Amino acid sequence: MKPAAIQFFGNNANPYPGQLYLDSGAHNSAALIFRTAPTGGTITERMRVTSDGKVGIGTTNPDTARLRVETGAGGPRDAVHGTTFNNNGFGVVGSGIGNGSTGVLGQGSNRGVYGYSANGFGVLSESSTNVGVYGSSISGTGVLGESSSGNAGSFFGNVQINGRLTKSSGSFKIDHPLDPENRYLSHSSVESPDMMNIYNGNVTTDARGLAVVTLPDYFTALNAEYRYQLTVVGQFAQAIVARKIKNNRFQIKTNRPRVEVSWMVTGVRQRRLRQGPPYQGGRREDGRGARHISAPGGLRTAQREKRHARAAAGIGTATKRRKFYRARSTLSEHES
Structure with missing residues (x-):
């Protein structure tokens, strides 16, 4: 009879720890399996510990994970459930230390x-x-927030959106200028079915009743369909x-001087600078939902800013993520 590769033993040194030991050296390279x-x-396998220390629960192949937990179609609803009753505790904690890692x-x-919560x-x-x-999604929603009575999302600081912002209503809330410590001032926003920009000011005509108004140097490059x-x-x-x-200027004339x-x-x-065609009567102008090539202020800027933000965050390309997701899905199908 060959000697057993698995041993139960304890230690007579305080605090007397007990150990379950599987010799996975020259004698045995198999996994420790619990059924x-x-x-x-x-009798069904429930868990295994491979010879290199990986743990699989509900799977025979932990693959690249130190711990991998799976449930079948008829198994428990939750693969992992973490609970803490400690104040300021966390039910689940994930940490990624290496460069480009994910917690x-x-x-x-x-x-x-x-x-x-x-x-x-x-x-x-x-x-x-x-x-x-x-949050990123190939065809759905990258980040979704929902609340029945509170805020679906709260941001304390600057917010940048590279793309179209669609909302059912809009307002802003600031400290009340007459009582900033105790009151807020809330205003609604000016809305339009067009992507409209507004410029205004005051000017005084000269002795001939003439005045020239100079607009920003980008005005004619950005705008069309002027209204006065x-x-x-x-x-x-x-x-x-x-x-x-014309040339970012227009002239005003009055029947009296000054x-x-x-x-x-x-x-x-x-x-050409729009993210997409404007909404009119609840439908896009061209009726097709087409995407238009954009210059600064539109889709091109959104794509460029997204690349910069992703590079700064150390996040891979969408193609790499799709390959990763496909690889993960294929692996799960092979294991099932």
């Missing part, structure tokens, strides 16, 4: 990561120098747009 059987059922990766046909944080993510939360509004201030007089916008005029000019963003 159980329900009453009247068949927690969630992948699923419905939700990659789902967090819920009755009165705290459903998901808490922090970063000292890089991205705290990163003039209001005379302080006296009864007439004011007209004597010369329309008349103060309050002016406003609006322009619709040039089509």
Whole structure:
């Protein structure tokens, strides 16, 4: 009879630890396997520890994971469930130390990561120098926030959006200028079916009743479909747009000299600079949902800024992620 490769032994040194030992050297390179059987059922493998220290629960191949847990279609709902009753504790903690590593990766046909809390944080993510939360989706939603009575998302700091922002309503809230310590001032936003830019100011005509208004040097490159509004201030007089916008300037004429005029000019963003066609009556203008090539301020800027942000965060390309997801899915199919 050959000697057993597995041994149970203890140590007579305080605190007398006990050990379950499997000789995986020259004598045995197999895994340590744990099997159980329900009453009247068949013996089934539940867990194994490979010779190199990897642990698989519900799988015979831990693959590249130190611990891999899987449940079959008829198995428990949760593969891993972590609970803590300690104040300020964490049910699950994931940490990625190496360059380009990830602390927690969630992948699923419905939700990659789902967090819920009755009165705290459903998901808490922090970063000292890089991205705290990163969400990406090939065809769905990268990050989804939902709340029945609170905020689906709260941002304390600057927010940058490279792309179209679609919302059902809009407002801003700031400290009240008359009582900033105790009150807020809330205003609604100006809305338009067009991608409209607004420019305004005051100007006083000269002795001939003329005044030239100089707009930003990018005005004509950015805008089209100009519209004008003039209001005379302080006296009864007439004011007209004597010369329309050309080379980022236009001329105002009044029937009296030295008349103060309050002016406003609006322009619709040039089509080639738009993220997409404007919404009109709930539908896109071209009816096809087409994407348009954009210059600064549109899709091209969004793509460039996204590349820069991803590079700064050490995040791979979408192609690499798709290959990774396909590889993970293929591996799971082979193992099932």
